[in-house]
Amino acid sequence: CEMHESHDEL
């Protein structure tokens, strides 16, 4: 499942 949270990587 694609958890779409705000991009949490640099």
Add this chain to the structure above:
Amino acid sequence: MNIFRLFGDLSHLAAIAILLLKIWKTRSCAGVSGKTQLLFAVCFITRYIDLFLHFVSLYNTEKVMKLIYISASVFTCYLIFFKFKATYDGNHDSMRAEFLIVPAAGLACLINTKFDAIEILWTFSIYLEAVAILPQLFLISKTGEAETITSHYLFAQGSYRALYILNWIYRYHYESHVDTIAIVAGVVQTILYCDFFYLYITKVVKGQKIVLPA
């Protein structure tokens, strides 16, 4: 946070530090593409725009890292275009940056996860970062050589996104997390380094300098 992402970010920090040291110690930016550094600065500013919009206290390392990336890349551009401008190799740094910026901006408007300003800016920064190294690789192909320290910079810079690919594989497998746009752009970005990685591993590691067939 996993080991791949940690080493990826450390490799990225190392690349930025190596380049700053090279320019500062040799007081010269010969062999360094100013356009690539400008594009990286644009990437960081458009990607971390949230730092400026709702500035929250530096409550975690991520905010500090983002500020380090932005300030270090802006400072690098200052060194290249102002302080050591006389040593900037303008006529070899001749790849048209517009040919990278315009398609990245266009694509960001077409292919994104959400059509809103912040998300489009983030997507633009991801697409731009994938091709931002091209002016630097182009400059090396024009001059036909790369200083050893610049090769180390490029190796660290290329390794950072290669490690991020491992991080994405890890996160897909263990966290079922997938960020398709970042992954596709990151793979393209790493592929662009393959030729250089080959030269680096076959030459620089043995102490030779990278000299491209003229």
